[in-house]
Amino acid sequence: MNIISQKARDAGVVGAGGAGFPTHVKLNTPAEIFLVNGAECEPLLKVDQQLAVKYAHLLVRGLELAMQAVGAREGIIAYKAKYKEAIAAVTPLLASNMRVHILQDVYPAGDEVITIWMATGRRVPPAGLPKDVGVAVNNVLTLINLARAVDSDQPVVDRTLTISGAVASPITVTVPNGTSMREVIARAGGITVNKPRYISGGPMMGKLLDTIDQPITKTTGGIIVLDEDHVLIKRHLQPMRDVMAIARATCEQCNLCTELCPRHLVGHELHPALIVRSANYHDIGKPSVLLSALTCSECAICEQWACPVGISPMRINIALKAKFREEGARYVGDLRPLDPMAEHRLVPISRLIARLAVGVYNKKAPLDESHFEPQRVELLLRQHVGAASLPVVQVGDTVSRGQLVAEIPPEALGARLHASISGRVEAVTAHSITIVQGDTP
Ligand code: SF4
Ligand code: SF4
Structure with a gap:
């Protein structure tokens, strides 16, 4: 393990963009290009675009360290043009082998398969990983956390x-x-x-x-x-039996869900219209069509944007994924040609915001960022991809902010956990560690 990766491991750095993949593992895998995903294209979220302005130097330092760790020859920061302040903040700090790439203001520009395609022209194969095309990706906060971990031994708290x-x-x-x-x-x-x-x-x-x-x-x-x-909450609350009933009763087989599916557009077999049809008719059709549900990114374009009659192909995919994972099934399929209209079929954010009400x-x-210290924190032992962390503290122990409280299990994929406030360990369960303020060393 290289020293940068080791420091990321020590500090418990994980992908902050959602999945929580342990960053130290990513930093041990060679890549030609390191890509910063600064798209943040989900409406209403404003984290990375603001951190990228305030901590531009840490972001660029994090990118430099990440490039060094994976041996990348090029670093790319992918932003939307509307993040003018973030672009202005990082641009003067970039080394000669780094550049800013301007993404269209579309959804889902932040889906890493789409970000990679837009920023590098490379297409990740279905069920593949960015490393398959020589790219590593992290978001803004992850790289800021990496810079803090390496240069200041600061854990993620x-x-x-x-x-x-x-x-x-x-x-x-x-x-x-x-x-x-x-x-x-x-x-x-x-x-x-x-x-x-x-x-x-x-x-x-x-x-x-x-x-x-x-x-x-x-x-x-x-x-x-x-x-x-x-409307968004109603969609979430819709029971699965209603999702299936609506699919059976109303699918017009118009194919729009497939024509607008971002993964399908970049050449994946994933074909939500055929999956809906198969599910409606007792899973008939080519086995690979159903299995391709495993490659769905759950971006929700098919249900929130494409389908004119309120069907949710995504919910059907999610149910299929659960079934296939239980069975240990895997999808295998080749990359197909890019849809020539792909660039024009992603969804403008302004229109998406209107559609979502x-x-x-x-x-x-x-x-x-004013100081905020809660009386109590509960640190979940599983807040990352991989095995749950193993507590190394006991009830009654006093801990300081930043102290290690849970370790990666031996030989497992996982991430360390650190106390986020100083105090006393109130509870340790199979699920979490609770710390309350007071009794600090
Ligand atoms: S949620 Fe729908 S549109 Fe998005 S990747 Fe899955 S099938 Fe395609
Ligand atoms: S968009 Fe809706 S109606 Fe059209 S094929 Fe897909 S699920 Fe059926």
Whole structure:
């Protein structure tokens, strides 16, 4: 393991863009190009675009370290043109082997398969990884965390996230990992609807939360508050049996979901219209068509944008994925030709915002990094891809902010966890470690 990767491992750096893949593993894999995904194309989320301005030097330093670790000859920072301040902040800092690539303001420019294609012209094969085309990708916050880990031995203990939607003052805050979502949401000045529901993540790919009495993690990029009657919440609440019933009753086989599927556009076999048809007729059709559901990015274009009759091919894909994963099935298929219209079929963000009925909430959410220290944090042992971390503290131990509290299991893929506040360990379970303030060493 190279020293940069080792430091990323020590600091518990994971992909902050959503999946939480352990960064040290990525930094041990050779790549020709290191790509910073600065697209942040989910409406209402304003984290990376603001951090990229404030911490431009750390971002470029993180890119430099990442390039060194993987042996990349070129570093690319992919931004949308509208992130003018971020572009202006990084441009003077770039080395001769780095450049900014301007992405179209479309969705899903931030899906890494699409970002890679737009920024490098390379196409990741279906069920493949960026490394298959010589590229490594991380988002802005991940590289900032890497620079802090390598140059200052700073572990990942905080998370920056946007609170938006039906709140009095949308805001982007930095809080200790493990802070209760309820406490973080309160920082946005109060909820403005009567029957609030909560989405973790963006309006397209976010997940509906059962409760906000749960902790934020290293991968929580935003929380959106919406009324229970909002169209997006209704979509989330639709039971699977209704999804299937609507698909059976109303699919016109118009093929729009396939024609607008970003993965299909870049040459993947994934064909949501055929998957819906197969599911409607008891899984008939080529086995690879159904298996290609495993390559769905869950970008929601098919359900939120393409389908004219309210069908959700994505939900059918998600159900199929769960079934296939249980069976241990894998998709194997070749990359096909690029759709000649691909560039023009991605969705303009302004139109997407209107379609999602979130225009009224598309406001600034200014970055507020004032000190915030909760009384209690709950650190989930699994907030990354791989095995749950193993606690190395016990109930009653006193810990300092930044101290290691859970280790990667031997020989496993995983990430370390560190105390995000100083205090006393109140509970250690199979699921989490809880720390309360007080009794510090
Ligand atoms: S969610 Fe729909 S549009 Fe997006 S990749 Fe999956 S099938 Fe394609
Ligand atoms: S867009 Fe809707 S109606 Fe058209 S093929 Fe896809 S699921 Fe069927």
